[in-house]
Amino acid sequence: MNERIAPANTAVVSMDDITKTFPGVKALDRVRLDLYPGQVTALVGENGAGKSTTVKILTGIYKPDGGTIRIDGEAVKFTSPNDASDAGITAIHQETVLFDELSVAENIFIGHAPRTKMGLIDKGAMHRAARTLLEEIGAPFSSHTPLRDLGIASKHLVAIARALSVDARVVIMDEPTAALSHKEIEELYALVETLKAQGKAILFISHKFDEIFRIADRYTVFRDGAFVGDGMIADIDESALVTMMVGRSIDQIFPVRNTDTGEEVLRVEGYAHPTEFADIGFSLKRGEILGFYGLVGAGRSEFMQALFGITRPSAGTCTINGTARTIHSPADAVDAGIVYVPEDRGKQGAIIGLPIFQNITLPSLGRTSRKGFLQLAEEFALAREYSQRLDLRAASLDQDVGNLSGGNQQKVVIAKWLATQPQVIILDEPTKGIDIGSKAAVHEFMAELAAQGLSVIMVSSEIPEVIGMSDRVIVMRDGRIVAEIAGDALTPETLVRHAAGIGETRTLEEA
Amino acid sequence: MSMRSIPVRELILGGAILVLLALIAGRFPDFVAPGNLANVFNDTAPLIILALGQMVVIMTRCIDLSVAANLALTGMVVAMLNVAVPWLPIPVILAIAVLLGALMGAVNGLLVWKLAIPPIVVTLGTMTIFRGIIFLISDGKWVNSHEMSPAFTGFPRAEIFGLPVLSWTAIAAILVFAVMMARTPLGRSFFAVGGNPHAAVYTGIDVGKTQFLAFVLSGALAGLTGYLWVARYAVAYVDIAGGFELEVVAACVIGGISIAGGVGSVAGAVLGAIFLGVVKNALPVVNISPFWQLAISGSAILIAVAFNARAGRAKGRIILKSAEATS
Numbered sequence: 001m002n003e004r005i006a007p008a009n010t011a012v013v014s015m016d017d018i019t020k021t022f023p024g025v026k027a028l029d030r031v032r033l034d035l036y037p038g039q040v041t042a043l044v045g046e047n048g049a050g051k052s053t054t055v056k057i058l059t060g061i062y063k064p065d066g067g068t069i070r071i072d073g074e075a076v077k078f079t080s081p082n083d084a085s086d087a088g089i090t091a092i093h094q095e096t097v098l099f100d101e102l103s104v105a106e107n108i109f110i111g112h113a114p115r116t117k118m119g120l121i122d123k124g125a126m127h128r129a130a131r132t133l134l135e136e137i138g139a140p141f142s143s144h145t146p147l148r149d150l151g152i153a154s155k156h157l158v159a160i161a162r163a164l165s166v167d168a169r170v171v172i173m174d175e176p177t178a179a180l181s182h183k184e185i186e187e188l189y190a191l192v193e194t195l196k197a198q199g200k201a202i203l204f205i206s207h208k209f210d211e212i213f214r215i216a217d218r219y220t221v222f223r224d225g226a227f228v229g230d231g232m233i234a235d236i237d238e239s240a241l242v243t244m245m246v247g248r249s250i251d252q253i254f255p256v257r258n259t260d261t262g263e264e265v266l267r268v269e270g271y272a273h274p275t276e277f278a279d280i281g282f283s284l285k286r287g288e289i290l291g292f293y294g295l296v297g298a299g300r301s302e303f304m305q306a307l308f309g310i311t312r313p314s315a316g317t318c319t320i321n322g323t324a325r326t327i328h329s330p331a332d333a334v335d336a337g338i339v340y341v342p343e344d345r346g347k348q349g350a351i352i353g354l355p356i357f358q359n360i361t362l363p364s365l366g367r368t369s370r371k372g373f374l375q376l377a378e379e380f381a382l383a384r385e386y387s388q389r390l391d392l393r394a395a396s397l398d399q400d401v402g403n404l405s406g407g408n409q410q411k412v413v414i415a416k417w418l419a420t421q422p423q424v425i426i427l428d429e430p431t432k433g434i435d436i437g438s439k440a441a442v443h444e445f446m447a448e449l450a451a452q453g454l455s456v457i458m459v460s461s462e463i464p465e466v467i468g469m470s471d472r473v474i475v476m477r478d479g480r481i482v483a484e485i486a487g488d489a490l491t492p493e494t495l496v497r498h499a500a501g502i503g504e505t506r507t508l509e510e511a
Numbered sequence: 512m513s514m515r516s517i518p519v520r521e522l523i524l525g526g527a528i529l530v531l532l533a534l535i536a537g538r539f540p541d542f543v544a545p546g547n548l549a550n551v552f553n554d555t556a557p558l559i560i561l562a563l564g565q566m567v568v569i570m571t572r573c574i575d576l577s578v579a580a581n582l583a584l585t586g587m588v589v590a591m592l593n594v595a596v597p598w599l600p601i602p603v604i605l606a607i608a609v610l611l612g613a614l615m616g617a618v619n620g621l622l623v624w625k626l627a628i629p630p631i632v633v634t635l636g637t638m639t640i641f642r643g644i645i646f647l648i649s650d651g652k653w654v655n656s657h658e659m660s661p662a663f664t665g666f667p668r669a670e671i672f673g674l675p676v677l678s679w680t681a682i683a684a685i686l687v688f689a690v691m692m693a694r695t696p697l698g699r700s701f702f703a704v705g706g707n708p709h710a711a712v713y714t715g716i717d718v719g720k721t722q723f724l725a726f727v728l729s730g731a732l733a734g735l736t737g738y739l740w741v742a743r744y745a746v747a748y749v750d751i752a753g754g755f756e757l758e759v760v761a762a763c764v765i766g767g768i769s770i771a772g773g774v775g776s777v778a779g780a781v782l783g784a785i786f787l788g789v790v791k792n793a794l795p796v797v798n799i800s801p802f803w804q805l806a807i808s809g810s811a812i813l814i815a816v817a818f819n820a821r822a823g824r825a826k827g828r829i830i831l832k833s834a835e836a837t838s
Contacts, residue, residue, distance in 0.1 A: 308713075335715075349710055351703050353773035354703065358702075365696040372695060374695060
């Protein structure tokens with residue numbers, strides 16, 4: 001290792017011209033990223049900018065299609081995550097992957113525990129080493145503590161200790177503060193300082209500008225999978241960084257919509273939950289598309305789940321077409337005319353054991369049965385109507401839904417919801433993880449639904465989509481509504497400012 | 512199932528049963544005489560009835576190991592009731608058996624639904640508890656045939672159109688379940704809950720309640736079978752139908768009911784039970800040791816599961832195609 005002789009201004013890791021393509025999506029297009037010893041580099045970009053893909057390449061999970069990765073100036077090729085960790089690169093992920101039933105020391109050393117001569121795990125050595133690591137990062141718990149007894153922040157410390165146990169030179173932190181309280185975040189900052197002092201290169205991924213400006217030394221900005229710029233944090237201010245992040249050529253075209261909306265369909269007042277959100281109130285008009293923007297963990301999906309009856313809010317009223325409705329279960333919500341297409345593909349997915357028509361009619365069985373018996377002919381008719389409207393390609397509606405392509409399965413799911421003749425449809429991240437072409441189709445379809453008089457709530461973290469599709473946007477941060485934006489005020493800058501709490505809104509929070 | 516394309520799995524299983532019968536007929540033609548086949552069916556009737564109940568439980572991603580103990584406890588209760596109140600009419604006995612069985616099923620269902628205890632643990636516990644209760648109420652004593660009333664023991668054997676009531680009960684259960692699975696919202700929700708519980712929740716189906724109802728159905732059928740069993744063999748004691756729950760689960764697995772949930776059919780459960788019934792009845796006739804019977808049942812389970820696993824594998828691919836690009 002030539003770590004000592006390398007001057008401090010030489011990058012430990014430098015990625016050059018890295019390209020990665022997935023079917024239909026160019027995730028990274030000739031990006032570059034340099035990490036320096038003893039410095040924190042913030043990787044900044046919107047959702048879909050390619051940050052996570054970069055992390056996965058750097059940790060050997062993905063192989064790049066092109067470009068070079070150099071460590072101490074020497075080109076390397078990672079063929080597995082082990083290669084990356086042998087090279088001293090370690091990552092602490094958004095959701096820490098640890099084992100609740102094992103002790104802290106076992107979690108730190110799982111997979112590379114010190115062994116005795118007999119090949120058994122040397123518990124004494126393991127706990128001694130764990131204790132040293134825990135002291136180093138100032139963790140206030142013993143190496144014998146079972147992991148399940150620790151809170152989220154302490155689990156993070158264990159993950160960090162685990163990262164250090166492999167003698168890491170590069171530590172990647174992917175949104176490490178997303179689930180932490182203020183006090184815990186302060187402790188994490190202190191730890192980052194310790195790591196810096198030890199000469200580790202740190203890649204810090206965050207959406208929160210205050211923390212980027214607080215702890216980062218350098219920044220690198222990606223946009224839409226491409227490198228935009230990098231430099232020293234000291235030489236840039238927040239608004240310049242925001243502009244680099246969102247300033248884009250408009251390459252996505254959104255459907256033109258008639259934005260004349262009708263009378264009020266849904267009114268929500270005072271929705272609250274003990275731990276997840278408070279004071280949510282808004283109104284939704286017929287034929288309107290209402291965007292919900294916010295950072296991950298802002299409480300948008302949590303609120304939607306309460307509105308749909310999956311979780312129970314502690315307070316709040318919901319009025320549909322002038323009638324107050326009590327929603328205690330998803331069945332109540334469907335009855336009231338609200339349907340929810342969740343983000344998770346697995347959750348929103350089709351039910352594989354059932355044929356197409358039965359998937360479509362599942363939430364509408366009340367209407368298609370007589371005296372408690374299903375009327376298959378009526379079910380077929382209903383399914384045919386909606387599958388034709390969505391141009392579903394299938395040999396027969398009696399076919400097993402498992403034999404359909406992914407896109408057609410998605411159509412089955414949407415047909416299922418439209419068949420309930422809802423008033424309000426909630427789409428949670430409707431285009432997450434799908435390619436540009438399919439995105440356009442989804443947008444087209446949303447516009448069509450709204451034109452037909454359906455009111456749409458769209459939860460989305462993609463700024464172009466939020467701006468391109470919404471008539472009005474509600475921004476949430478830390479479980480509360482912080483802004484409602486419409487018309488000319490609807491710009492990427494305002495959205496990012498409100499969501500991240502930059503400028504005027506920050507003083508509001510501290511008051 | 513409704514108007515699905517050809518149920519391949521059921522056809523194969525039906526074919527296997529026919530081949531088995533043909534093989535036996537070669538050595539022992541009398542076995543396939545209509546009268547004897549009717550006997551085999553009658554002998555398999557309790558297994559068929561219980562397999563139907565187990566089918567809905569397994570389809571909702573649960574398992575009911577307490578069916579045999581439920582059967583034995585209900586059987587003991589109605590037998591003791593018959594001894595104490597011999598004039599009690601059979602319809603009342605039947606109603607008590609079904610209700611008592613359903614009640615025990617409801618206990619299982621509530622523990623799974625409200626306390627979210629894994630079904631295998633719940634029913635392993637209640638299985639032992641039910642057997643224990645039999646011991647407590649009977650003091651470990653047997654209720655023998657001479658203590659039971661002739662009406663009580665005669666009912667399952669009474670013949671209608673040449674078949675005993677026991678067989679007719681199984682046939683009725685098959686028909687009721689066929690209609691329920693194909694033509695009621697409840698039947699549909701068993702598929703949905705087992706096939707994709709998350710999607711079912713978002714569709715407005717209460718997953719826990721559906722599982723509860725599956726346990727109640729399984730319990731009710733176990734109770735019904737409890738009376739029929741005790742009356743047919745004219746004896747009730749602590750250990751009747753000991754270990755029978757595993758045969759019931761085996762019938763379901765052989766019949767293509769997926770342990771992973773969401774896949775299954777009435778025809779499959781019935782054919783699975785009949786397959787085991789034929790093996791059980793034929794082997795003594797062709798003079799093969801009962802140990803072979805166990806080996807054959809075991810092999811049938813493994814073959815059935817391997818077959819279903821292969822059938823299920825092809826489906827996974829389509830869903831995962833674009834999953835990689837998510838990040």
